[in-house]
Structures are given as C-alpha cells and as structure tokens.
Amino acid sequence: MTETDIHTIHKKFFNIVKLTVELEKTPRHFGTDELLTSTEIRLIEAIGDNGETDSVTELANLLGVTKGAVSQNLKKTEKRGLTTKDEDPENLSRSIVGLTSKGKTAYYAHKHWHETMDGGFKYYFTEMNQAQLDFLHEVLSKIETFLKSAMQ
Template identity: 35%
Template sequence: MENNRSAPTGSHHLGRLFLQLQRLERKPRIFGDAGPLTPSEIHTIDAIGMDGTLLMSELAARLGVTKGAVTQIFSRLEAKELVIRAPHPEDSRAVLVSLTDKGRSAYRAHEEVHRQFYEELSTELGEEEIRIFEQCIQKLIRFMEE
C-alpha cells in the first residue's frame, strides 16, 4: 500500500509551533516560590522585573494590552503577593508598579529557565546556527505583530 503522505514542510512545522505555543499559553508553571503562574502572569512579572519599577500605563504598553487587561492581571498578581502598586509622587493620576521579594524570586526563576534553554541550545547548535535561530525568532515576532 502506497503512503500518500509527503514529508512535513516548513509551513507544517510552523503550524505545529503555533499550536504548541497556544497550549503553553494555557498551562501554568511554577517559578521560584510564587506558586503556579500563567504565562501572562509571569510575562507581566518579567516586564516589571526588567526595570524594577514602572508606570502601570508603561506596563500595559510593554505587554501590548489595554490598561484594563493589565489591571486584571496585576490584581491577580497582587492577591498572590507578587507585586505592589503605589501612587506616583508627582502625578496623582499615575500608578507605579513593582515586584515584592516573592515577585523578584519568580522573575529570577523565569530568567533562569531562559538561560538554561539557551545553554542547552548552545550545546546542540553552533554560533552561526544560533545567530540564524535568533534572526528567525525576530522575524516571527515581527510577522505575528502585524
């Protein structure tokens, strides 16, 4: 019996990647002692952790979501004692957000996951392959932002 299936194409692999990313988006993971965090929660922590303190409006812009959406995520993180908000000292309408010690622990644990991924990748790929991989990721991000 003849198999009519052809070898997977690049677009097939890309489709599988997108499906896997969607699955990951729904799956909570544990980072440090923060307990289970959804990808949107840990990426919110990551966005805050990069600067230490930023305006709530800057956080929404960095995440590419509305202020209402970031407020919902932030409230969940606040209930988990991972973030705090404070009034801006010079602008009464602005809110500053930052990480608690527990939030900083989650941030560091998330950074460690990324570091370990790249360390493993570097054992399997050469410098040129990693450079190409990073270029492809940047192109995919631009494509997905459109």
C-alpha cells in the first residue's frame, strides 16, 4: 500500500462529489422512449413512492420546491404521456397526481437503476470488517457535522 497524503484524499473526495452530481444530472430513458431529466424522474419518483395519492402541494413539499414549479413540470410530463392529474372526488380543489403505464415503467426502471447503483456503491463496504465500518462512519459524521456548521 502506497502512502497517501491528506491533500490527495481531499481532492479525491471532491472529485467524487462532482462525479455523483454529474451522474445524477444525466438524463436517461428509464425504459421508455422519453429522455427524462433529473427533475422529471425525481417528480415521477415522488409520485410513485406514495402510491400515486399525492396532490400538487404535497409533491411540492416532498420535493422542496414551490407548487408552481410542480404544476409547471406536471404540465410537461402530462403532455409527454408520463403523468396524470385527476380531481379528488372528496375535495374538488385538490388534484390527485398519478402515473401512466409509461410513467410506471420509468418509475420502476429508475428504482432498479438506483438499486444497481447503490448495490455497486455498497459493494466496496461489504468486504470491510466492523472496525473499518465504524471508522468510516466516524469520519463521515465529522465531515457532515463540519459542513452543517459551515452552512450556519
């Protein structure tokens, strides 16, 4: 094992952050003929995760954006045949957002993609012993705490 310095680790860390963001942002098909941006697949993910029972406002809160933003994005995904929007029979001012079959395909393909990604990511941890896992956890916790404090 070659000796490494702190600077190399620091650089590697930020490169990983950069790669993760890039990977997340890359538009993909997710089993459909539509190229879905990260915003679109995150919307579809949020709709499917609650069993297609959420309203526009609820989705906005889940996604951390305004309801106007969700409304705009839903208009686009609806036009592309991915999502649906129906009046809530128990509350006519509310809409229930759902997925079409194409939307469901994307939802499950994305879930599968995530499982594969997470599996590949986690693979490198399975070889570790408990002491190593605990060490890694401690390091990450300290970095996390530091970043949180830096954000005020």
